Amino acid sequence: MRFRDRIARFMAGRNGYDAFSMFLLMAALVLLLLARLFYRSPFFAILFQLASWAALGYCIWRVLSRNTYKRQRENAWYYAKQQAVFRWFRSLKDRWQQRKEYKFFRCPSCHALLRVPRGKGKIQLTCRKCGNRFERKS
Ligand SMILES: [Zn+2]
Known part of the structure; x- marks a missing residue:
């Protein structure tokens, strides 16, 4: 069996990569960057490092999850929050103009x-x- 087929078979029935997972991955990267920036204070460095791992772990767990119904609901929740943030920025821009x-x-x-x-x-x-x-x- 070819590698790609193996991956496809492994991922069958799993949630896969969605918008919320992408956000978690970006958050993990940002937190890792913050951990590097705060290298002088070990408390914050460790805190950001742990938060980064948690976000990455949650991201991977979501991608591999077989409970697609729940993961899709989480993704819908994430979309609603994202839209609210976009709306808030648009409102801020309108008010400024x-x-x-x-x-x-x-x-x-x-x-x-x-x-x-x-x-x-x-x-x-x-x-x-x-x-x-x-x-x-x-
Ligand atoms: Zn009122």
Whole structure:
């Protein structure tokens, strides 16, 4: 049997490499780099080294796992978190671009982001999400 066939047979029914595993592998590399950067303080060096091994071990375990249903659910969870992070950065970029025309506030009760035009003085705001009313200077 050729080597490639052996690998294919070994991997049959296993989860394989997915986005979450890729993230874990990258995290392991970053942690290893941090361990090298903190070589002067053994505590952090060992901490980062252990975290790196843990991430790498988890990555390998996920790739070889036969419980594909659970691994796919983990991957979906990871995608949702990744999208939330991307959305947050996009929102940050939008707020930065609109900072001269608009002011942004957080609703005190539900923490939703509200956008109001600048220079209108003291105004009454109504949250679109929860209907809470509060006053702010725009
Ligand atoms: Zn609200």
